[in-house]
Amino acid sequence: MWDSLGDKAFYVAVIIAFNAHGFLGVLVSWGxxxxxxxLYITRVLFIEKLPLIERIRPWTNWHGYFMYATIALGVWRxxxxxxxxxxxxxxxxxxxxxxxxxxxxxxxxxFLRLR
Numbered sequence: 001m002w003d004s005l006g007d008k009a010f011y012v013a014v015i016i017a018f019n020a021h022g023f024l025g026v027l028v029s030w031g032x033x034x035x036x037x038x039l040y041i042t043r044v045l046f047i048e049k050l051p052l053i054e055r056i057r058p059w060t061n062w063h064g065y066f067m068y069a070t071i072a073l074g075v076w077r078x079x080x081x082x083x084x085x086x087x088x089x090x091x092x093x094x095x096x097x098x099x100x101x102x103x104x105x106x107x108x109x110x111f112l113r114l115r
Contacts (some may be wrong), residue, residue, distance in 0.1 A: 008036045011067055018074045023090070028097045032067075035104040042108055054112045059107035066100035 012033060019029040043050065073093040080087040 004041075007064075008040070011111070012036055014071055014074070018070075021078070023074050023077060023093060024070075024097055025094060026092065028101055031101045032097065035101060038108055039104070040085050044109055046112065049111060051084045052082065053111070054115060056107050056110045059103055059110055063107055064105040066096050066103060069096040070100055 015024065015029050015032050016110075020022040024032075032090065043053075064073045070093055073096060077087045077089045077093065
């Protein structure tokens with residue numbers, strides 16, 4: 001749980017930084033932030049389902065992969081901007097962030113539906 005909490009803190013910091021620089025839209029930024037908080041709330045409220053959590057691993061893995069892609073694209077975009085280059089990565093970064101949000105929401109929904 002502590003490792004996962006560290007990941008979430010890092011994701012939140014990156015999302016806020018990217019939003020502050022205009023790299024991510026407001027809607028996707030808020031969606032990703034709410035997802036990170038909602039994940040922990042649902043795990044606390046439905047703690048009896050935690051032994052079944054491995055069943056949603058594919059959804060959380062895909063969420064993580066797209067978050068890593070969003071972070072990598074954002075860092076590359078920051079590098080390009082700070083070194084005077086143009087960056088055409090904005091649409092890809094947005095698509096990756098929306099995909100991360102979709103898989104993140106799906107992981108919560110599937111967690112709530114576990115029996």
